[in-house]
Amino acid sequence: MFDIGPDISVKGFAGKIDSPNPFWLASAPPTNTGEMIMRAFDAGWGGAVWKTIGEPVTNVSSRYSATDWNGQRIMGFNNIELISDRPVEVNLREMAEVKRRYPKHAVIASLMVASNREAWHDIVVRAEDAGADGLELNFGCPHGMSERGMGSAVGQVPEYAQMITEWVKEKACTPVLVKLTPNITDIRAVARAAKRGGADGLSAINTINSITGIDLDTFVPRPNVDGKSSHGGYCGPAVKPIALNMVQQILADPESALPLSGIGGIGTWRDAVEFMLLGCGTVQVCTAVMHYGYRIVEDMAEGLENWMRDKGFRTIEDFRGLSVVKVTEWKHLNLNYKIVARIDEQKCIGCDLCYIACWDGAHQCIHLDRVTGPVDGHVELHRTPAEEDAESRARLAVTPVTRKERAAVFGQGPYPTPLARIPRVDETECVGCNLCSCVCPVESCIAMVRVDKDVASETWEERVGQGTREQGN
Amino acid sequence: MSTAAIPDDEQLRARFGELKPALTRQAAVIEADRCLNCFDAPCTGACPTHIDVPGFIKRIATGNLRGSALKILDANILGASCARVCPVDVLCEGACVMVRQNRKPIQIALLQRHAMDAFWAAGETPPAKALGSETLSVACIGAGPASLACAAELCRQGARATIIEKRELPGGLNTYGVAEYKLRAADSVREVEMIRNLGVGFRCGVDVRSMAALEALEKEFDLIFLGVGLGAMQRLGIPGEDRDGVMNALELIAAYKTGHLKELHGTVVVVGAGNTAIDAANAARRLGAETVYMLYRRSEGDISAFDFEYEHAKQEGVQFLWRRQPLAIRGAAHGRLLLDTVQVQEVAGKLLPLPDSQYAMECDLVVPAIGQSPLANLLQTLRGVEVKEGRIVADPMTGRTANPKYFAAGDCVNGGREVVDAVAGGKRAALAMLKTTEVINV
Numbered sequence A: 001m002f003d004i005g006p007d008i009s010v011k012g013f014a015g016k017i018d019s020p021n022p023f024w025l026a027s028a029p030p031t032n033t034g035e036m037i038m039r040a041f042d043a044g045w046g047g048a049v050w051k052t053i054g055e056p057v058t059n060v061s062s063r064y065s066a067t068d069w070n071g072q073r074i075m076g077f078n079n080i081e082l083i084s085d086r087p088v089e090v091n092l093r094e095m096a097e098v099k100r101r102y103p104k105h106a107v108i109a110s111l112m113v114a115s116n117r118e119a120w121h122d123i124v125v126r127a128e129d130a131g132a133d134g135l136e137l138n139f140g141c142p143h144g145m146s147e148r149g150m151g152s153a154v155g156q157v158p159e160y161a162q163m164i165t166e167w168v169k170e171k172a173c174t175p176v177l178v179k180l181t182p183n184i185t186d187i188r189a190v191a192r193a194a195k196r197g198g199a200d201g202l203s204a205i206n207t208i209n210s211i212t213g214i215d216l217d218t219f220v221p222r223p224n225v226d227g228k229s230s231h232g233g234y235c236g237p238a239v240k241p242i243a244l245n246m247v248q249q250i251l252a253d254p255e256s257a258l259p260l261s262g263i264g265g266i267g268t269w270r271d272a273v274e275f276m277l278l279g280c281g282t283v284q285v286c287t288a289v290m291h292y293g294y295r296i297v298e299d300m301a302e303g304l305e306n307w308m309r310d311k312g313f314r315t316i317e318d319f320r321g322l323s324v325v326k327v328t329e330w331k332h333l334n335l336n337y338k339i340v341a342r343i344d345e346q347k348c349i350g351c352d353l354c355y356i357a358c359w360d361g362a363h364q365c366i367h368l369d370r371v372t373g374p375v376d377g378h379v380e381l382h383r384t385p386a387e388e389d390a391e392s393r394a395r396l397a398v399t400p401v402t403r404k405e406r407a408a409v410f411g412q413g414p415y416p417t418p419l420a421r422i423p424r425v426d427e428t429e430c431v432g433c434n435l436c437s438c439v440c441p442v443e444s445c446i447a448m449v450r451v452d453k454d455v456a457s458e459t460w461e462e463r464v465g466q467g468t469r470e471q472g473n
Numbered sequence B: 001m002s003t004a005a006i007p008d009d010e011q012l013r014a015r016f017g018e019l020k021p022a023l024t025r026q027a028a029v030i031e032a033d034r035c036l037n038c039f040d041a042p043c044t045g046a047c048p049t050h051i052d053v054p055g056f057i058k059r060i061a062t063g064n065l066r067g068s069a070l071k072i073l074d075a076n077i078l079g080a081s082c083a084r085v086c087p088v089d090v091l092c093e094g095a096c097v098m099v100r101q102n103r104k105p106i107q108i109a110l111l112q113r114h115a116m117d118a119f120w121a122a123g124e125t126p127p128a129k130a131l132g133s134e135t136l137s138v139a140c141i142g143a144g145p146a147s148l149a150c151a152a153e154l155c156r157q158g159a160r161a162t163i164i165e166k167r168e169l170p171g172g173l174n175t176y177g178v179a180e181y182k183l184r185a186a187d188s189v190r191e192v193e194m195i196r197n198l199g200v201g202f203r204c205g206v207d208v209r210s211m212a213a214l215e216a217l218e219k220e221f222d223l224i225f226l227g228v229g230l231g232a233m234q235r236l237g238i239p240g241e242d243r244d245g246v247m248n249a250l251e252l253i254a255a256y257k258t259g260h261l262k263e264l265h266g267t268v269v270v271v272g273a274g275n276t277a278i279d280a281a282n283a284a285r286r287l288g289a290e291t292v293y294m295l296y297r298r299s300e301g302d303i304s305a306f307d308f309e310y311e312h313a314k315q316e317g318v319q320f321l322w323r324r325q326p327l328a329i330r331g332a333a334h335g336r337l338l339l340d341t342v343q344v345q346e347v348a349g350k351l352l353p354l355p356d357s358q359y360a361m362e363c364d365l366v367v368p369a370i371g372q373s374p375l376a377n378l379l380q381t382l383r384g385v386e387v388k389e390g391r392i393v394a395d396p397m398t399g400r401t402a403n404p405k406y407f408a409a410g411d412c413v414n415g416g417r418e419v420v421d422a423v424a425g426g427k428r429a430a431l432a433m434l435k436t437t438e439v440i441n442v
Helices: A034-043 A088-101 A117-129 A158-171 A187-196 A237-251 A269-277 A287-292 A294-311 A353-361 A385-394 A403-409 A435-439 A460-471 B010-015 B025-034 B042-046 B053-062 B065-075 B079-085 B097-101 B108-121 B145-156 B185-197 B211-220 B249-257 B275-286 B307-316 B376-381 B419-441
Strands: A010-013 A017-019 A023-025 A047-049 A064-069 A072-079 A106-111 A134-138 A176-179 A201-204 A208-210 A232-235 A260-263 A282-285 A339-343 A446-450 B137-141 B160-165 B201-204 B223-226 B267-271 B291-295 B319-321 B324-331 B337-347 B350-353 B359-363 B365-368 B406-408
Touching: A017 A106, A023 A294, A034 A047, A034 A088, A034 A294, A072 A237, A072 A287, A088 A106, A088 A117, A106 A117, A117 A134, A117 A158, A134 A158, A158 A176, A158 A187, A176 A187, A187 A201, A187 A237, A201 A237, A232 A237, A237 A260, A237 A269, A260 A269, A269 A282, A269 A294, A282 A287, A282 A294, A287 A294, A339 A435, A353 A385, A353 A435, A385 B042, A435 A446, B025 B053, B025 B108, B042 B053, B053 B065, B053 B108, B065 B079, B065 B108, B079 B108, B079 B185, B079 B419, B137 B145, B137 B211, B137 B419, B145 B160, B145 B185, B145 B223, B145 B419, B211 B223, B223 B419, B249 B275, B249 B365, B267 B275, B267 B359, B275 B291, B275 B307, B275 B365, B291 B324, B337 B365, B406 B419
Parallel strands: A023 A047, A023 A282, A047 A106, A106 A134, A134 A176, A176 A201, A201 A260, A260 A282, B137 B160, B137 B223, B160 B201, B223 B406, B267 B291, B267 B365, B291 B319
Antiparallel strands: A010 A017, A064 A072, A072 A232, A208 A232, A339 A446, B324 B337, B337 B350, B337 B359
16 A cells, blocks of 8 residues: 655645745744755755844854753753844845745745834835745844844834734735744733734744853853843743743634744754644744754654654644643643552662652652551651651661672662662652652653542632622623 | 872883773763762762762762862761772662663762862862860871771861871871772872871871880870771791792782882782782783783682672783682792692582692792781780670771770771771761760760
């Protein structure tokens, strides 16, 4: 049988944008020139949002800084670079060249000009004349440009955002995407304004205002520009959870919802699928490419395809948005759902991180004294972490110098780990918070097991609604 | 104290280059970041001195190197030498939970060394209470790890301690008996210097093996700590043992470490298969002996050497002769030796010679390495200190002996374990002695 496999192409995004796959490069350094974008397309990227075109800027030297964590470079990334520093004509001439050579790939012109109608009309016409498949209005840049009344200075005021979107729509023939800034109390305010202004789609999120860190010798925050710094825009893996939440907020709100290109910490196909499950039709990537190069798209495309194959999805539309309805307000969650932690003794390595996390960060229901069942009625009395620690320190340890002594120390018990170091969960006290399973370094060693059999669901709204419904909403 | 007795010999350094080079700063941070930071960590539990291993490792990760070193020194004042000589495979690193996840254990020893090297580079001494803030005054006999740890703890707590050592240099086996590729004698002496800076007094070259000398010490000091270690290496008990060309393992190690033995040639036979035997055999190879045999009366599976030491010896090119026992040492032409040996087999727990299996090995040096004997003559002079099977009987938790004036720890009590065991015992004895005075003072 001929297996045609899943189709990961994008058709008619925001009305008319097609691309061979949903993986676009975000408007950023990786899309600075036509030469770069063509190399990216050769590597497998489906689309590219051109580094924002506008009146050329002068950038500072020292532009990026990163947050590393526990030996991992670039958990989060920060930049104070502005929009393109290249003349508009050069960018547009190269764009025409790219479109001529790569007609099937999506080339989106990111635009930012002074807040007057003529300037916007002019740039829209020129970008479309160069062959742009769509326009992305940069209302998000949080640094530098905002001081000049552009970027997030527009994106933080719904009225401005709507007005400029309307100006653009007066001239635009291609789809108009508005790129939203997260540096606002409620991202939906500007999403709604963009929709009212006639936008065909949205891109979210832009970078988050940030200071990544301070040099403890010079006291200058990074990046250091001649002894001073300026807040930058934060991105990279660290911002993904924030981006996912904002994407969900936008797409769950009928007044905001538009075709959405998801942005924020995407580096793998897994990240991309999460944004798509929340409704994104395409995704945009920058930091991961700045870290590893264009080549990462290979696994993104393959991984997405293989995942779709496993799940039986033929097109992106088959699964896009499936998780939107799975996010609800807290008041609609089932209060009677009950899970408890179970530790797999065969997998436990005895680090006891779950124990100390439960004692110091949760509800004191994981214990090292292997007492079964309640010891003292409902309230069990257990040794505290300090007592456990003191007992170990008081224990005499000697180097096992003979073979017999070594055999005794490293001898095998029923489990790979000595029983004394395998913690036990008091299921009657466990609140099912997940903390232990979050800290456990061993995959699927701690399972959260459902125990609320035969209890009817009840939400908070249902519980408080019993007595209040008659009195109004 | 002068380190003049420790030669800075280029040839020695070249031949005994460090087995494990130090970690660079970045390598140390990467390794430190790997540590899971276990609660009540098994590595800490396995360490006889209970160093807070995740505690000092995470301080390396954050760049708090001074805090890291102090964390180590609070538990183990000989943290620098232990980082180099501890058999970590059967201690902290052997206990690391990582191995149960098919991951390499954290390189605890190298990280500990990293912190201690930084501490040393900064020229620091760990903080101590004002000397004399405790009225207790203790004599520590022997300048090996047990006494050093005991005296250092006493001084850190404000008591006075004086170490009395019969050899020229302090440090005991750390200075004279550890393979140079693990711990350089100069580094051992340097570590002792830090302990001296805590206020510990040293009297080196003083022999107290007489009733009169001990009585004088008893008068001068409130308490006496015995960290005398073990005696000379056991004799083989075969004819010809006193010939030229017979040199026991500890003599050989001390001789090359102090520059008195620079070169070996020909064939060397080491008798025994413990860790010291392996140190001597490896040293013989590195000093130039073309052929080095280790002769052991039992089989490969019975050796007391640690597995990693055995593997190391094989890599050094040492050859092993199993179930072979020495019978006699005879002279041969050109100043060489003939070692008569016989194949043995174990029958009902006894080693019996196999008929017609005798042969003489021609060699240039025979190195007995079958363990150390107890310090019998000193121990006999100690009134009221119980001695059993050559070991001082002392409470492992406190070091108390049957004579309330005497405390003891280290090899002379445990029969011969590791540096870290001696340090732990010496420190426990110090804390027990301090408690004794509290009672007296009240």
